[in-house]
Amino acid sequence: MIFATVGTQLPFRRMLHALDDWAGSNPGVPVLAQTGDGQCAFHHMETVEHLGQREFRQRFKAAKLIVAHAGMGTILSAAELGKPIVLMPRRSEFGEHRNDHQLDTAQEMMRLSNVTVANDAEALHETLDWYARYAFEVEMMPIQPDGAKLEPLLDVIRTFVWGGHEEQQQVSSNNAARSL
Structure with missing residues (x-):
């Protein structure tokens, strides 16, 4: 399963629509997206506006791949649990955030072995296709609590x-x- 999260502060329709489009072309891959609001309809993936902390953690742990905005909490959770994560940074030019700090965050976090960055829908589709070729079995070693x-x-x-x-x-x- 792919688990997508947009965080708790802002919607991120560009990422969600790109993921929904990909899910439409890959109906055998279950996708669950935490959308943050109910303003848009998605046709090819399961959605939920918000998840409690416990359920969020369970869904995160069960996923083979995480797709998310470039929020530090999500990045750290993926590293801790050894989950590969695809980041799509929010862009100020599209009204997704007040500045482009997520671009900087994504660029820096690419140093981590579990992080891939997709700046647009095409890059997201290509990255998801790559993971799908390997049946999403590209798990990383979790960071130990040492x-x-x-x-x-x-x-x-x-x-x-x-x-x-x-x-x-x-x-x-x-x-x-x-x-x-």
Whole structure:
């Protein structure tokens, strides 16, 4: 199953329509999409506006592939659970967000082995076709809850978020270490 999520803040019709179109050409692949609102009808995939935290986690774990906006919570969940994820960043030019920070996030997160970026419908279709050829059996190794193993991922995220502000990175590192 493909599980798609648009996050909790904004709808993301461009991604959802592209996924629905692909699902129409691939009726044997179940697709569940968390849409965030009920403003659009989709014809080739199962949709739900919102999921509670527990059900969201269950659907996420059951999926063979995640398709999502470039939100950090979704990216980290995919890394933690060893799920491949296809990111389609929201674009300000299409009114999907107030700026293009998701493009930057997606570019940085491509360093992770489980992340693929599709910037438009055509790229999303090509990426999903590739996964379908391998029967969605391209699972990644989950990140272990051992702080040393999480450190490379945290370093990438800190560098991206804090942009070289070493003092803030150190505070963030100390807080992260206390929470592990």
